[in-house]
Amino acid sequence: MNFTLHQLKVFTTIVENKSITKAANELNMTQPAASIQLKNFQDQFDIPLSEIIGRQFYVTDFGREIFVIAEEILNKTETIQYKTEAFRGLLSGKLKISVVSTGNYVMPYFLSGFLKKYPKVELVLDVSNKTTVIKDLEQNLVDFSLVTVSPSHLEIEELPLMDNHLVLVASKENKIISEKGTSIFKTIPLIYREEGSGTRHTMQQFFKQEKIAPKIKLELTSNEAIKQAVVANIGVSIVSLLSIKNELLQNELKIIPAKGLPLKSVWKLIYLKKKTLSPVAKAFLAYVASEKETVYKNYFSWIDNTEFN
CATH class of the missing domain: 1.10.10.10 (Winged helix-like DNA-binding domain superfamily/Winged helix DNA-binding domain)
Incomplete structure (x- = not known):
């Protein structure tokens, strides 16, 4: 042989x-x-x-x-x-990370400095829906996953990175009028993410808490598809503020104030509690823990100046 x-x-x-x-x-x-x-x-x-x-x-x-x-x-x-x-004093190896689709607006900024510091590290980054991301983590196919909703059936460690603000958005052409209460959700047609999405989970928790039965117009399987549908004035949706920065700057979308919004969740890096982290994974975890405030200040401080009401 x-x-x-x-x-x-x-x-x-x-x-x-x-x-x-x-x-x-x-x-x-x-x-x-x-x-x-x-x-x-x-x-x-x-x-x-x-x-x-x-x-x-x-x-x-x-x-x-x-x-x-x-x-x-x-x-x-x-x-x-x-x-x-x-042995030559160089950190090298594979770093495998799975990221929920909206997390694609977050993860690259935490990876950039690390990869520049350790150019020998090989990155494998998979962007998918929450179900696939958690499955990859469960099967030990990745070192870390980036999520906002942690899996309850797995024993995991978490490193919080930054807040995730979910806002109600509409096309600039939409004549919707904001209301002080939550009754706005009973009349406007909402575009939803697919079942299993972290954004949808947070939305559903909010509606359940407020005893709201929203009008669902359609479901789409990606954040990009939802943004385009909203820009085209097909309906309105609740999306991560991070994902609409360019559309706000280009005056294609507007944030609609509503009681209880923005909804907040937390972006966090999670990994299996019993997993033995590789030297590369340990180095990345330490880097993110020490640099997350600097990364936020350099790339995400615009969020603090955004008007929600």
């Missing part, structure tokens, strides 16, 4: 993507080149690792077992590289 580390990498990437074409794109290879590497790896086994049915790629049971071993080998190889760098 004479497989190479490159063949292991190609095989695991194909399995992860469930597609030779997608894996080839990720590895910056041509599709034929990836297919050849997969064939050369397969030729060393007399039991099929995968099969193509129709045009769909499937992994066999044997292939899944080889995949697990291949991942372990590749991880050990990376560890050798990182240990070598560490």
Whole structure:
């Protein structure tokens, strides 16, 4: 048996993507080149690792077992590289973070200085919905997750970063009139995030507390889609203030004052309590803890000057 580390990498990437074409794109290879590497790896086994049915790629049971071993080998190889760098006095390794979609307006500012300080660190950042983010954390696929609503079923540690303000917004063309009470939510059509979203969770808690049955016009699966729908004057919505900075500056959206708003939650970096953090993860946690006030001052102080009422 004479497989190479490159063949292991190609095989695991194909399995992860469930597609030779997608894996080839990720590895910056041509599709034929990836297919050849997969064939050369397969030729060393007399039991099929995968099969193509129709045009769909499937992994066999044997292939899944080889995949697990291949991942372990590749991880050990990376560890050798990182240990070598560490002995040379350089912090290196992978930092894996999953972020809920609105957190994409937050996380880059906490990563920028850290990556400049430690250029050998390799970042893997996944931006997804809350359900996927928590699943990645639960399965120990990431070092940290950035959320506003913590999972109640997991034992976690938390590092609060900054407040998250949720405001009611409408198109500049919308003639809606603010009201002192909460009755405004009984008449205006609201655009909601999908079920499982942290923003939606906070909204629902507010409506439940105020005994409000809001009029839901439609549900959209991303913050960007909601912003565009509001700009187009399809309806109004409650969104994170962080996500609409540009739209406010460009006079495309306006904040509608309403009793009880803005809603507040907290952006926090969470990780599994029993997880053994890598040197890179420990360094990032320490960096964020020491620099979060400076990051807020440099990039988010505009929030303090925003008028909500």
